[in-house]
Amino acid sequence: MKSITRLFFAGLLLTLLSACGGMQVRGTGDLGLVIERASGHVTLVNTSIRKPYARIGGLGDLSHASVVYSRDARYAFIFGRDGGLSKVDLLEARVVKRVMQSGNAIGGSISQDGRIVVAQNYTPGGIKAFDAETLELLSEVPAEYEPGRFSKVVGLADVPGNKFAYALFDGGEIWVSDFSDPKRPVTRRFPAGLQPYDGLVTPDGRHYLAGLFGEDGIALLDLWQPEKGARKILEKYGRGEEKLPVFKMPHLRGWSVAAGRAWLPAIGRHEVLVADATTWKETARVAVKGQPVFVMASPDGRQIWVNFAFPDNGWVQVIDTLTGKVVQTLQPGKAVLHMEFTPRGEAVWISARDDNRVVIYDTRTFRQLGDFDVHAPSGIFFTSRAARIGL
Amino acid sequence: MSSSAFLPALLAILLGGLATAAWAEPPAARQKELIHLVRQDCGSCHGLTLQGGLGPALLPATLAGKPVEGLVATIIGGRTGTPMPPWHRFLTEDEAQWIVAKLMAGFPE
Numbered sequence: 001m002k003s004i005t006r007l008f009f010a011g012l013l014l015t016l017l018s019a020c021g022g023m024q025v026r027g028t029g030d031l032g033l034v035i036e037r038a039s040g041h042v043t044l045v046n047t048s049i050r051k052p053y054a055r056i057g058g059l060g061d062l063s064h065a066s067v068v069y070s071r072d073a074r075y076a077f078i079f080g081r082d083g084g085l086s087k088v089d090l091l092e093a094r095v096v097k098r099v100m101q102s103g104n105a106i107g108g109s110i111s112q113d114g115r116i117v118v119a120q121n122y123t124p125g126g127i128k129a130f131d132a133e134t135l136e137l138l139s140e141v142p143a144e145y146e147p148g149r150f151s152k153v154v155g156l157a158d159v160p161g162n163k164f165a166y167a168l169f170d171g172g173e174i175w176v177s178d179f180s181d182p183k184r185p186v187t188r189r190f191p192a193g194l195q196p197y198d199g200l201v202t203p204d205g206r207h208y209l210a211g212l213f214g215e216d217g218i219a220l221l222d223l224w225q226p227e228k229g230a231r232k233i234l235e236k237y238g239r240g241e242e243k244l245p246v247f248k249m250p251h252l253r254g255w256s257v258a259a260g261r262a263w264l265p266a267i268g269r270h271e272v273l274v275a276d277a278t279t280w281k282e283t284a285r286v287a288v289k290g291q292p293v294f295v296m297a298s299p300d301g302r303q304i305w306v307n308f309a310f311p312d313n314g315w316v317q318v319i320d321t322l323t324g325k326v327v328q329t330l331q332p333g334k335a336v337l338h339m340e341f342t343p344r345g346e347a348v349w350i351s352a353r354d355d356n357r358v359v360i361y362d363t364r365t366f367r368q369l370g371d372f373d374v375h376a377p378s379g380i381f382f383t384s385r386a387a388r389i390g391l
Numbered sequence: 392m393s394s395s396a397f398l399p400a401l402l403a404i405l406l407g408g409l410a411t412a413a414w415a416e417p418p419a420a421r422q423k424e425l426i427h428l429v430r431q432d433c434g435s436c437h438g439l440t441l442q443g444g445l446g447p448a449l450l451p452a453t454l455a456g457k458p459v460e461g462l463v464a465t466i467i468g469g470r471t472g473t474p475m476p477p478w479h480r481f482l483t484e485d486e487a488q489w490i491v492a493k494l495m496a497g498f499p500e
Contacts, residue, residue, distance in 0.1 A: 063434060248432070
């Protein structure tokens with residue numbers, strides 16, 4: 001019996017070794033991936049050597065794809081536009097599982113305990129929950145805001161207590177679904193405002209903010225006191241002036257809080273709105289080069305990096321959070337789509353879609369640290385996301 | 392304009408004239424830019440494959456039966472009450488006409 005056990009383990013070890021292709025045992029803290037939006041590929045990257053180390057294909061339509069990580073930071077869950085959900089092993093550089101979960105998806109999230117992966121869908125509108133291990137469907141919540149009327153779902157984020165918060169673009173509401181029992185989610189609804197276009201959770205997991213497209217303002221829900229309902233902040237920031245055209249919808253994610261303030265894209269104004277993160281009153285606005293798309297705080301909160309919608313998408317600006325002033329304007333390349341900070345923020349990686357390039361900057365000196373070729377890069381996602389709530 | 396470019400352009404004007412008002416086909420280099428613009432920038436909302444996203448699908452089947460002038464007007468002037476912005480700063484009416492014709496027939500890669 002003993003020798004059989006030993007044989008079994010020797011076999012197992014051999015399988016593991018061959019599966020890893022002789023790869024050295026290593027952690028994943030400095031790994032990540034870059035979405036190649038047009039070719040259905042992802043390029044796996046290492047932020048220590050600042051280079052790609054593998055490329056994986058066959059992932060379908062990855063335009064607007066987004067990624068969350070398993071709690072061990074080894075597996076990436078990639079949500080494709082065509083409804084494909086792929087689980088990729090960063091160490092073995094291969095697709096472990098892949099399912100088609102809807103017709104038209106816009107992203108996803110992973111629960112606080114890491115057991116449930118949830119996809120948000122445009123068609124059919126709603127969210128679907130999957131077992132993170134097997135990608136088996138557990139349950140779904142159709143976004144039926146009126147009998148027979150389904151909304152596109154935006155701004156999905158995980159919040160404490162295995163809950164997920166999201167907004168209904170057509171329904172004008174924020175919904176919070178509790179997946180404590182993953183097969184029987186319980187949903188609460190909160191009126192939010194006209195056309196929420198995206199949402200974010202503050203880094204402490206307490207507040208959910210939904211940006212509104214159809215009116216000037218942001219809907220704020222205190223998840224510690226949901227019974228108080230969603231209220232509007234930064235109302236009428238446009239002061240009734242005519243809006244500038246918005247050629248790309250801004251994105252909100254949890255990086256917008258820095259130095260005690262929330263930094264948010266205005267809609268139809270070339271400004272970043274600044275609100276106190278305790279009182280939620282507007283404290284300042286920063287004039288920038290174009291319609292902001294991503295407004296992202298560095299991990300230490302000292303800087304805010306901003307990219308822009310077409311036709312100003314060749315620029316990136318950096319705001320110093322101490323002075324509230326733009327301190328740097330960069331031209332990383334054509335059609336800048338996304339920025340991602342390394343886990344401790346010494347560098348930022350920027351994708352320039354039409355230059356087919358990822359460019360890496362030093363966040364202190366703004367000097368370029370490196371670059372590499374990638375076909376039509378869009379989202380960049382590092383494994384440091386695995387330990388964050390609200391993504 | 393070289394004679395080789397002139398004939399197709401003339402033909403396009405004549406053919407276009409049969410359907411609606413006359414419009415000139417953009418030159419080949421500009422067509423390439425327009426395809427990129429539609430796929431990438433219109434694609435931010437309508438999807439890279441034009442199967443829809445926050446904005447509706449722009450496939451031949453979804454556009455079939457819709458009046459061409461209305462679609463051109465939406466591109467040029469935007470649509471109030473929706474996120475569709477006006478593109479007149481970046482497109483002429485003729486270019487919008489060309490885009491609509493291509494969308495209705497199946498947009499090139």
